[in-house]
Amino acid sequence: MDREVLHKEIDLIQGVINxxxxxxxxxxxxxxxxxxxxxxxxxxSLFSCNAIFVCSILxxxxxxxxxxxxxxxxxxxxxxxxxxxxxxxxxNTNDNLYSLDYRPHQKKVKSLFRIMFSKTLFPFYGLSFILxxxxxLFIK
Numbered sequence: 823m824d825r826e827v828l829h830k831e832i833d834l835i836q837g838v839i840n841x842x843x844x845x846x847x848x849x850x851x852x853x854x855x856x857x858x859x860x861x862x863x864x865x866x867s868l869f870s871c872n873a874i875f876v877c878s879i880l881x882x883x884x885x886x887x888x889x890x891x892x893x894x895x896x897x898x899x900x901x902x903x904x905x906x907x908x909x910x911x912x913x914n915t916n917d918n919l920y921s922l923d924y925r926p927h928q929k930k931v932k933s934l935f936r937i938m939f940s941k942t943l944f945p946f947y948g949l950s951f952i953l954x955x956x957x958x959l960f961i962k
Contacts, residue, residue: 835905842898853887888947892938903927
């Protein structure tokens with residue numbers, strides 16, 4: 823096995839990992855921007871009866887972005903497992919050469935639901951969601 827082939831393959835996998843990380847980062851930025859815009863546009867009505875409606879509307883995007891971020895983080899971890907496998911085994915075998923199929927390594931990664939409640943995603947999305955629920959409950 824040629825080392826150049828190994829380097830090309832790990833560069834290909836690293837590119838996918840970088841895109842997944844970039845998508846995750848952009849989702850957080852989009853969510854913060856969305857929340858800021860909605861709150862800025864509804865600042866006059868935030869302390870009236872419309873506050874429940876505004877907070878309820880904000881809960882939905884938080885859940886969607888939270889799921890999407892967990893999805894991208896899950897895929898990133900799957901590709902990291904593939905990357906590690908290639909580093910360890912590529913010099914001994916040509917099986918699945920240049921394959922980006924992460925599924926054989928998916929069992930090594932936590933489930934998407936567990937990633938949603940991981941120490942990296944829960945503080946950002948979970949606490950935002952819980953804060954909005956508390957606001958909804960106390961405004962009534």
